[in-house]
Amino acid sequence: MKTLARNTRDRIEAVLASGSGDDRRPALRRGNESNVRGLYIIGDLAGAPVIKLAMAQGVEVVDFISKLPEMKTPAEGDMLDVIVVGAGAAGLNAALAAHEHGYRHVVLEKGKIANTIENFPEGKWVYAEPDDTPPKGKLWLDGATKEDLVARWQHIVNDHGLDVRTEEPLTSLKRRRDVTFDITTPNGQYRARKMVLATGQRGNPRLLGVPGEDLERVYHRLYSPTKYHDEDILVVGGGNSAVEAALTLSQRNRIVLSYRGGEFSRLFKDNRQQLDRAIAGKRIEVMLNSTVTEFRSGSVTVSIDRGGHQDTREVPADHAFVLIGAELPVKFLKSLGIRLENEWTGTPLRALGLTALLLISMWFVGVLFGGPAPLGLELGRAAGWSGAGLAVLALAALIVTGCRNDRWAWLGVSFFVWYSIYGIKVGGGTEFWPYRGWGYESMSFFDRPWAFWYTVLYTTLMTVFGLRALKRWGLDRKDRFQMWRFASLISFQWLFFFLIPEFLFQLALKYQWVGEALANDPQFADQAWRSYGLIYAWPLFFYTFLYDPHLIWVVWGVLLTFVIIPVFVLFNGKRYCSWICGCGGLAETFGDRWRHLAPKGRASTRWEWMNMVVLIAAAVITLLMLGRDVVGLMRTADLGMWGYRIVADVWLVGILPVTVYPFMGGKVWCRYWCPLAKMMGMFSKLYVKLGISRFHIVANDKCIACNECSRNCQVGIDVMQFALKQETLDNATTSCIGCGICVTVCPMDVLSYSTDGDLHLPLLGAVPSTP
Numbered sequence: 001m002k003t004l005a006r007n008t009r010d011r012i013e014a015v016l017a018s019g020s021g022d023d024r025r026p027a028l029r030r031g032n033e034s035n036v037r038g039l040y041i042i043g044d045l046a047g048a049p050v051i052k053l054a055m056a057q058g059v060e061v062v063d064f065i066s067k068l069p070e071m072k073t074p075a076e077g078d079m080l081d082v083i084v085v086g087a088g089a090a091g092l093n094a095a096l097a098a099h100e101h102g103y104r105h106v107v108l109e110k111g112k113i114a115n116t117i118e119n120f121p122e123g124k125w126v127y128a129e130p131d132d133t134p135p136k137g138k139l140w141l142d143g144a145t146k147e148d149l150v151a152r153w154q155h156i157v158n159d160h161g162l163d164v165r166t167e168e169p170l171t172s173l174k175r176r177r178d179v180t181f182d183i184t185t186p187n188g189q190y191r192a193r194k195m196v197l198a199t200g201q202r203g204n205p206r207l208l209g210v211p212g213e214d215l216e217r218v219y220h221r222l223y224s225p226t227k228y229h230d231e232d233i234l235v236v237g238g239g240n241s242a243v244e245a246a247l248t249l250s251q252r253n254r255i256v257l258s259y260r261g262g263e264f265s266r267l268f269k270d271n272r273q274q275l276d277r278a279i280a281g282k283r284i285e286v287m288l289n290s291t292v293t294e295f296r297s298g299s300v301t302v303s304i305d306r307g308g309h310q311d312t313r314e315v316p317a318d319h320a321f322v323l324i325g326a327e328l329p330v331k332f333l334k335s336l337g338i339r340l341e342n343e344w345t346g347t348p349l350r351a352l353g354l355t356a357l358l359l360i361s362m363w364f365v366g367v368l369f370g371g372p373a374p375l376g377l378e379l380g381r382a383a384g385w386s387g388a389g390l391a392v393l394a395l396a397a398l399i400v401t402g403c404r405n406d407r408w409a410w411l412g413v414s415f416f417v418w419y420s421i422y423g424i425k426v427g428g429g430t431e432f433w434p435y436r437g438w439g440y441e442s443m444s445f446f447d448r449p450w451a452f453w454y455t456v457l458y459t460t461l462m463t464v465f466g467l468r469a470l471k472r473w474g475l476d477r478k479d480r481f482q483m484w485r486f487a488s489l490i491s492f493q494w495l496f497f498f499l500i501p502e503f504l505f506q507l508a509l510k511y512q513w514v515g516e517a518l519a520n521d522p523q524f525a526d527q528a529w530r531s532y533g534l535i536y537a538w539p540l541f542f543y544t545f546l547y548d549p550h551l552i553w554v555v556w557g558v559l560l561t562f563v564i565i566p567v568f569v570l571f572n573g574k575r576y577c578s579w580i581c582g583c584g585g586l587a588e589t590f591g592d593r594w595r596h597l598a599p600k601g602r603a604s605t606r607w608e609w610m611n612m613v614v615l616i617a618a619a620v621i622t623l624l625m626l627g628r629d630v631v632g633l634m635r636t637a638d639l640g641m642w643g644y645r646i647v648a649d650v651w652l653v654g655i656l657p658v659t660v661y662p663f664m665g666g667k668v669w670c671r672y673w674c675p676l677a678k679m680m681g682m683f684s685k686l687y688v689k690l691g692i693s694r695f696h697i698v699a700n701d702k703c704i705a706c707n708e709c710s711r712n713c714q715v716g717i718d719v720m721q722f723a724l725k726q727e728t729l730d731n732a733t734t735s736c737i738g739c740g741i742c743v744t745v746c747p748m749d750v751l752s753y754s755t756d757g758d759l760h761l762p763l764l765g766a767v768p769s770t771p
């Protein structure tokens, strides 16, 4: 039983955490501050993919710190203002910025100055990408050999008199109540007001974890390739570092390259071509689908998967290089009390119990609002007030445990909020338990029903968070595409999903803007809710053809679904989801801060079959409803209708996806369940196959494999794979919604819409994809 519970929990956690994949990072908030107040994390450790961007973070973090009120007065006694840990690109630039601000500071470095770069292979050329971004701060950066770069940095450190304590690693850390730090190293103790952690992750190479990996001739980095001559060498790995090492070593040695994958999918185009040439010239032997099982002296045992059965081979190897990337130093970070992003810590059963208690308490609260007493008991107001007290306690317990790092508790809070909002919105008298019979009424204020206030809430969330997203992606990055996009989402919400259905429709009737006949036709006038169908096409707006619509709505519905949308898709793919739709709009705005948590990986893409099921269900039920009187399947049609309403319209579009925004990003509905998204995807795929689609994203050859594009894609597409191989990304193979965030976020300007892929809007013409 216990095993079953643990397995179930592990599976659920795996699904919930699938957004992070291999890309684990510390959880950071504004100014790169970690959960440990006063401790900031920058550089490689915080996801800066290249030296220039790591340097920029060094400057930015000190600027941020300098604006804090407590930093306006100087530190007293032996207290340092800032202690920087790690003398790499990020740490040195932070120390230089601290020096400029006049802060008392020390840099702790466990090795030498610029240790990571010092450890690059001899003579390696260090690129100063992105080309068109000038380096920030006092540290020098230009294309140079690693030796020249390190020498330059040494000079800068000396010229500025930076206090860098080399060979002195940070070993432990204690935070005092007054939010200052006691820092311990093997050489002594320090006290500091702020701490900047810039320790990178290169010092923590990923290991295979097999016997013999600690042998003398097994290495996890290549320092001097010229040292090896006429030897048998095994290189393990399928990324650029492994392939570059294999290519360099193959000039004077016999190389076997072992990779666990079935193909090299993450290589720079140039590396791919060189590798193909080396394989053709028999300079490198590649073993795909292979796993090292043991290192021995003079050989390595490798197991090869040959389509189901395993072969074992003994590969002669004088040396072995395991170059399978670096890992986040989790143990080290944990020892400092730092939390990681998307970590499923906590107790699911406790969260479940408290959430259930909260809902049961609300059942009793209903008595105060004239709702039916639980289980038909005779209860007075005292029971209602007790319920309210218990509800407050249960909610407080969830929030307190959540603040103590119980992620399950936050899931409970999120579920409670959205279940209540949607469970009440289903309508007076049909509300979900425990709100049945009192929820809708009690949430209707100022002569307006809860459905109206729900729309107000929705529009407010979209406006507030939409403006924030507009600033984040548009204004701050001077990206016109994103400015237009968020302006469009907010405007569609205001006009078509708020003002028209709630106010303008009635005004149009009153002042007869729609003509006298229509304004006086009850079949039209009494169905203001149909105005949602102006923009929402069937099958998203499922009811467009049902419940006795006026002919004008039927004509418009057919035109929208089967003419306008298909033509829009031809030019813009599924951009309806990221420019127009209110469901996608809430995800893009309110859900924006969690976009990097979208489920990723092959399994998550396979789950996309679900929206086909919803599309088929929508089509079948629509046909049944339209023909219910004709074919006599009334009961089946009504049952289907009832089921679709509850399952799709409430749970799949409302409660579940919004509940998981903070845990799986905002696009769960759009990606997995929306039938309109599926239909647009099918049109778009067809256009690609016919060669007439005008929507696609292309890549140039400058990708540095930083993963930022994949990390920020709300629909979990591994954009980097397309970029590295310079393959076209379209809807033939992905469910891309054309939000352009991957284009915006790329530090190397690798991605773009080709000219014929610019956004085509009737009034604006083509909106260029690049700033």
Ligand SMILES: Cc1cc2nc3c(=O)[nH]c(=O)nc-3n(C[C@H](O)[C@H](O)[C@H](O)COP(=O)(O)OP(=O)(O)OC[C@H]3O[C@@H](n4cnc5c(N)ncnc54)[C@H](O)[C@@H]3O)c2cc1C
Binding pocket: 042, 043, 044, 045, 048, 049, 050, 051, 052, 054, 085, 086, 087, 088, 089, 090, 091, 108, 109, 110, 111, 112, 113, 114, 115, 116, 117, 120, 125, 126, 127, 128, 129, 168, 169, 170, 171, 198, 199, 200, 201, 202, 203, 241
């Ligand atoms: C093979 C390879 C090639 C690359 N080529 C390029 C390139 O050409 N151009 C480019 O822009 N980027 C390149 N990069 C990426 C680049 O190295 C990183 O982006 C950059 O080094 C990150 O800087 P950082 O300061 O965050 O971390 P790092 O440079 O890794 O610095 C971290 C420092 O912290 C120290 N440290 C670690 N733990 C402790 C501790 N407990 N106490 C004290 N100090 C500690 C380390 O010794 C190190 O000096 C390459 C990376 C690799 C692996």
Ligand code: SF4
Binding pocket: 712, 713, 714, 715, 716, 717, 719, 729, 735, 736, 737, 738, 739, 740, 741, 742, 743
């Ligand atoms: S691939 Fe890019 S444009 Fe497409 S959905 Fe993902 S981030 Fe948006």
Ligand code: SF4
Binding pocket: 702, 703, 704, 705, 706, 707, 708, 709, 710, 719, 720, 723, 724, 745, 746, 747, 748, 749, 750, 751
């Ligand atoms: S395409 Fe993606 S992985 Fe490549 S540099 Fe740009 S953001 Fe990084």
